[in-house]
Amino acid sequence: MMKGDYKSAVSQLEKASTKTPNDANVLKMLGYSYFQCGNYENSISTYSQLITLKPSDYSAYYYRGKARQNVANDPKESLNNMRDNFYLSAIADFTKAIELHGEEDTQLMQNRGLAYKDYGIYKSYKIKKAVDKKPVLALFNSSIADFQKVLLIQPQRKDILSLIDYVNEQIKSLK
Numbered sequence: 001m002m003k004g005d006y007k008s009a010v011s012q013l014e015k016a017s018t019k020t021p022n023d024a025n026v027l028k029m030l031g032y033s034y035f036q037c038g039n040y041e042n043s044i045s046t047y048s049q050l051i052t053l054k055p056s057d058y059s060a061y062y063y064r065g066k067a068r069q070n071v072a073n074d075p076k077e078s079l080n081n082m083r084d085n086f087y088l089s090a091i092a093d094f095t096k097a098i099e100l101h102g103e104e105d106t107q108l109m110q111n112r113g114l115a116y117k118d119y120g121i122y123k124s125y126k127i128k129k130a131v132d133k134k135p136v137l138a139l140f141n142s143s144i145a146d147f148q149k150v151l152l153i154q155p156q157r158k159d160i161l162s163l164i165d166y167v168n169e170q171i172k173s174l175k
Helices: 006-019 024-037 040-053 058-073 075-079 083-101 106-124 130-153 158-174
Strands: none
Touching: 006 024, 024 040, 024 058, 040 058, 058 083, 058 106, 083 106, 106 130, 106 158, 130 158
């Protein structure tokens, strides 16, 4: 794992996990290795096990949220009716990580903002009536709010300013 060979790490950590299924350190490394290999379903499952053992581990929520967001954003998931659940679960995981670790963590705030943005874009494609715009606007506004919190701590972040501009353009396109 330390050498970046996550496939070999998965193999070794899976063996260790069968011998010591309640070892939080093994689960944490295994979940991360799955994540790095793009095996998001196993990453989600492993981090869920870790959260059961260590519910105060904010990084487990963070990586489970990242994995859920990656599944939701996967084009192959576009026909899957579970996509809404993956976005909502990712947002909930980022929110829990922020609750445990604090709003000063810009990485957590940025990723939740991205999840709100992505979910808003996904929902915007399904709008058929004016009344459907309200929940999408709420998602975009939540995204902007998180990005603005990042800017309070790191005001020079041009990438965040660009994301805010992008989300504002998405809002304008709804009207």
